[in-house]
Amino acid sequence: MLEQISTSKSEILDAAAHCFMTLGVESASVDDIAAQLGSTKGRIYHHFPSKGALLATVQLRAAGFTYRAVEGLIDANLPAVKSLDRMARGHIYEVLNSLAYHKVILQTYTAGTQAKKMSRVEMDLQEQIRTGHRQYEMLFRTEVARGISEGSFQDRNLTAAVAGLLLVLNSPVFWFRPERGASQEFIDTIARDISSMALASLRA
Amino acid sequence: MLEQISTSKSEILDAAAHCFMTLGVESASVDDIAAQLGSTKGRIYHHFPSKGALLATVQLRAAGFTYRAVEGLIDANLPAVKSLDRMARGHIYEVLNSLAYHKVILQTYTAGTQAKKMSRVEMDLQEQIRTGHRQYEMLFRTEVARGISEGSFQDRNLTAAVAGLLLVLNSPVFWFRPERGASQEFIDTIARDISSMALASLRA
Amino acid sequence: MLEQISTSKSEILDAAAHCFMTLGVESASVDDIAAQLGSTKGRIYHHFPSKGALLATVQLRAAGFTYRAVEGLIDANLPAVKSLDRMARGHIYEVLNSLAYHKVILQTYTAGTQAKKMSRVEMDLQEQIRTGHRQYEMLFRTEVARGISEGSFQDRNLTAAVAGLLLVLNSPVFWFRPERGASQEFIDTIARDISSMALASLRA
Amino acid sequence: MLEQISTSKSEILDAAAHCFMTLGVESASVDDIAAQLGSTKGRIYHHFPSKGALLATVQLRAAGFTYRAVEGLIDANLPAVKSLDRMARGHIYEVLNSLAYHKVILQTYTAGTQAKKMSRVEMDLQEQIRTGHRQYEMLFRTEVARGISEGSFQDRNLTAAVAGLLLVLNSPVFWFRPERGASQEFIDTIARDISSMALASLRA
DNA sequence: AATGAATGAGGTTTCATTCAT
DNA sequence: GATGAATGAAACCTCATTCAT
Helix, strand or coil: CCCCCCHHHHHHHHHHHHHHHHHCCCCCCHHHHHHHHCCCHHHHHHHCCCHHHHHHHHHHHHHHHHHHHHHCCCCCCCCHHHHHHHHHHHHHHHHHHCHHHHHHHHHHHHCCCCCCCCCHHHHHHHHHHHHHHHHHHHHHHHHHHHHHHCCCECCCCHHHHHHHHHHHHHCHHHHCCHHHCCCHHHHHHHHHHHHHHHHHCCEC | CCCCCCHHHHHHHHHHHHHHHHHCCCCCCHHHHHHHHCCCHHHHHHHCCCHHHHHHHHHHHHHHHHHHHHHCCCCCCCCHHHHHHHHHHHHHHHHHHCHHHHHHHHHHHHCCCCCCCCCHHHHHHHHHHHHHHHHHHHHHHHHHHHHHHCCCECCCCHHHHHHHHHHHHCCHHHHCCHHHCCCHHHHHHHHHHHHHHHHHCCEC | CCCCCCHHHHHHHHHHHHHHHHHCCCCCCHHHHHHHHCCCHHHHHHHCCCHHHHHHHHHHHHHHHHHHHHHCCCCCCCCHHHHHHHHHHHHHHHHHHCHHHHHHHHHHHHCCCCCCCCCHHHHHHHHHHHHHHHHHHHHHHHHHHHHHHCCCECCCCHHHHHHHHHHHHHCHHHHCCHHHCCCHHHHHHHHHHHHHHHHHCCEC | CCCCCCHHHHHHHHHHHHHHHHHCCCCCCHHHHHHHHCCCHHHHHHHCCCHHHHHHHHHHHHHHHHHHHHHCCCCCCCCHHHHHHHHHHHHHHHHHHCHHHHHHHHHHHHCCCCCCCCCHHHHHHHHHHHHHHHHHHHHHHHHHHHHHHCCCECCCCHHHHHHHHHHHHHCHHHHCCHHHCCCHHHHHHHHHHHHHHHHHCCEC
């Protein structure tokens, strides 16, 4: 899961994420991404077999970012509410930090469901993405379940509860504008408030 | 603001909303919409000057749906929590009822912000949409503010609180599948639970 | 040749000439002409079977304008140079007077030669136009020939000489801007100078 | 101003000029040009951003042809009449030599003036064209002015005189048919006669 | 590793024309 | 006499992709 990625590839992924974010996944052309890179399409096609594969790799990377950021924050010795608060804030910081990537994920979530034809490579990547997403969700699922059994949270359908939780944690993706130059203080406030709202929605 | 819309135009809007929802706003072609209508592109272009204008009109309609549904449910005589609960449920019912339209709104929210070139007409429509959105948000903002002053809600940044609230209320758009034939009972459960979670997230 | 034309038809022809002039024959759409008229395409198609027929009728009218204006100015009793000067000025005044129509003629002259398929009606009209044009040219041809035999003009190929003469007489069509509001005095100057240059080019 | 143009680009320009000439600027489709090239539209759009830009480049090239041909023929040591005669003949030879290009120029001169919406690139090219045209006109303007001061030409409005002069020099564009295989002798005759007529029209 | 030329499929849009009313 | 809806052909343009270098 932690593939080594070359500098050139990494640059391409950053440029792609930026373009997908600013122009939209569908509107951004491979030429746009090349222009952002300051080179030509050829470079991109040398490293990625198709636009779809490039997109999928961006999504995979985004998933990896939050997974690695949150994984280490889980603390089974703390009450679930405390542990989840750490995770929630970690998630939010990471989202704000690699916003372009997470905007891309969001778009693919909301886009049409009726799949267009995909190559084999793209289907494999999509499967990896789904697996990663399930694993990430499981991190939260476990802690929410613990919170319920500890009596801190209302005993609701786990799937719905976790979905709602993650939705709120991702909410800055909808409205945060990094180009306006947010202060660290502002970011801290956001992380604290959103985490607090998200946990409040679960409370008994 | 409540323009009369001809039957033919209305049919086109429904078909467009359906296609935008199932295929995605960008992927759905004008031909797809025409096929859904069982007629030709020409019919669409006779009534709408561009795909962008058609999309904007769909969005405007979606906004009108929830506005009209919720507007009448506000009750300033009730405690804010009660009034907001009525509004929240009304919103959810309307969203589930005209799901295609709201899926479209969601997509345009998450897509790229860096405008591609728009015609005059499209810019005017976008301005109308923004205005309508602000007005709708204001309905909730007022009641949330009242709830805070009544002491029922935590005193948080209003903008963030309302944004979070509406996001949760719109969450079914992400996962609800009407094609699976939801029972009225199920719909009632959804409306109740989501409304409850949304209000819980605001509570002091 | 002097068909009676109804008021409605005449209005349509004026609107068409105006649009053809300002937008170009190809760029001007039937809708543009209808808009200029303040009515809809239907009105145009009620009176003219096709855009091509409408164009041809405009051209025919333009030809008629100059023919009728110049015809009566010929004076076989005067020296050819004098007679031609009267004709030349008459032509220029008429061109400036119905500029839109003459701009249209010019465009069809310069456009591509490889005909697109024409309906029967259009071919008939085109034939009428060619006939009219030949007749009009003949008016000048006769007088130029007389001028040569009188020794006032250089003995050159008649066709080339008349073509050159008419080209110069039509030259204001290329650059005259009626919207700048030319004074009668300016118009008189133009008519005199151009006529003088045109005749000078023939002189022995 | 003398940009180097690749072979492929040059081929495209020739094909475009040919199609614009034979079919008319508006009637000729990009597909027609591609067919003339024996390749696909894609090739054209790889080199030129739009049909308008392609057209403008053709015009620019045409302007360059005559400018370079005539520039070196000016001889301030000769009487203006002689110098202008050299220029006039040079212009005519060049026009006959690159007739397709000059037919295109003519068409754009006579077409509608009310601009349809143009991209930035096209507007820049149009500006270059206008500048080039003014410079070319200036070459003749200077010599005509000299001719007037030398007493060889009638003292008329310079703008009108030069416009008339150039119109006559361009007149073969209206009627010359290269496909009929003109002999060198015929071409020489044309150049001599037209030059003589054009200068005659200026004479005192 | 990267470029630049070229392709072809598919997209949006325009527009002359027909037709029921 | 005139309108408004609808059509279908054809236009311009975009863009993911391939390939020779």
